[in-house]
Amino acid sequence: MLRDLFRKPKKYATIPSEQVKKDIPEGIMQKCPKCGTILITKELEKNLKVCKACGHHLPMSAPERLQSLVDNGEYHEYDQELISKDPLAFPDYVKKVQADMNKTKLNEAVVTAEGKIGGYPAIVGVMDSRFRMGSMGSVVGEKIARAAERAAAKRIPFILFCASGGARMQEGVLSLMQMAKTSAALEKMHREKVLFVSVLTNPTTGGVSASFASLGDINIAEPGALIGFAGRRVIEQTVRQKLPDDFQTAEFLLKHGQLDMVVPRGELRDTLIKILEFHA
Structure with a gap:
């Protein structure tokens, strides 16, 4: 004891x-x-x-983002039937796409839909980083271009949530072509004087950041989001200089005039409602 x-x-x-x-x-x-x-x-x-x-x-999935954004979580999805092909016969590409489809229950790395936000109609696109890291292939570019064209035709705003690692290498030049196609569709919206709001989330990089993600009439980002074209190491080796610790963050871009605002996720819906009300 x-x-x-x-x-x-x-x-x-x-x-x-x-x-x-x-x-x-x-x-x-x-x-x-x-x-x-x-x-x-x-x-x-x-x-x-x-x-x-x-x-x-x-990270938020595309369905989670839409549910939190549109009124009562109700929206009509567009172009759900579009599925990526394998134009270059890239090894295992079809298997990897199918695996992502099974994992995410999505057909591609972006969901485009129409719904109401605070009572205001809008076309909404949400990229999903779970699907091929949100990479931009021919279907992603096509869906975003169609969404922009619908917004121009209906004369209602287009809000796009970007989250991507860049162009999809497995589709080669076809993925790079989407940079021009989406930019042309957004230019059509601009000529029609229809509002385009780009919301950059973590991460938004590569060809996506160099095309439609940066072309918003209003560019918003979530706090701490990684936003940039080339990687930090590549830039440092090119310019042979040490970059600031906060380089390529949303806060850095806001400070240097590349963003209009950085908005926490909990305030994003109310901010978008104010923007839509102002432009209604």
């Missing part, structure tokens, strides 16, 4: 057995990639996937 009173505490942790691990439901919690705080998934979703501890904006 006396031996038990003077026993030293253990300096090691007990590792749960495999059975205990299996009993814990998968996906009930997740860690913030920035501050490491353990977050309850349901609470994180209620907070629009923004970490309450540090304010880090985690």
Whole structure:
């Protein structure tokens, strides 16, 4: 008994057995990639996937973004039947696209739809980074160009949420052509004096940032979003200079006049409603 009173505490942790691990439901919690705080998934979703501890904006899927944005979560999706082909017979490209389709339940890396935001009709496009890292292939470019043309024809605003790693290398020059095609469609909107709002989320890079993502009448970004064309290392090796720590962040671009505003996700819907009201 006396031996038990003077026993030293253990300096090691007990590792749960495999059975205990299996009993814990998968996906009930997740860690913030920035501050490491353990977050309850349901609470994180209620907070629009923004970490309450540090304010880090985690990625949102296209359906989640639309549900949080349009009135009553009601919208009509366009061009859902468009599916990528394999023009270059790129090894395993078809398999990878099919795998992403199964994982995301989407046919491509962008969803375009029509709905109302604060009672104001709008065409909305949302890129989804889960699908080929939101890369811009021929179908992505086609859907965005069609959305812009519909907005011009109906004379209602077009709001596009960008999230992309750039052009899709598996489609070669066909993916690069989408930069010109989407830009031409947006120019048609400009001639018709129809509003285009570009919302840049993390990340928006490569050919997407060099084309439609930067052509908004109003350019908005979420806090901390990575926005740029070439990678940081490539630029530093080219200019042979050390870049600022906040280079290619939304805040850096705002400070240097490349953005109109940086808006936290929780305030984004109200901000868009004000913009739509002003331009109605």
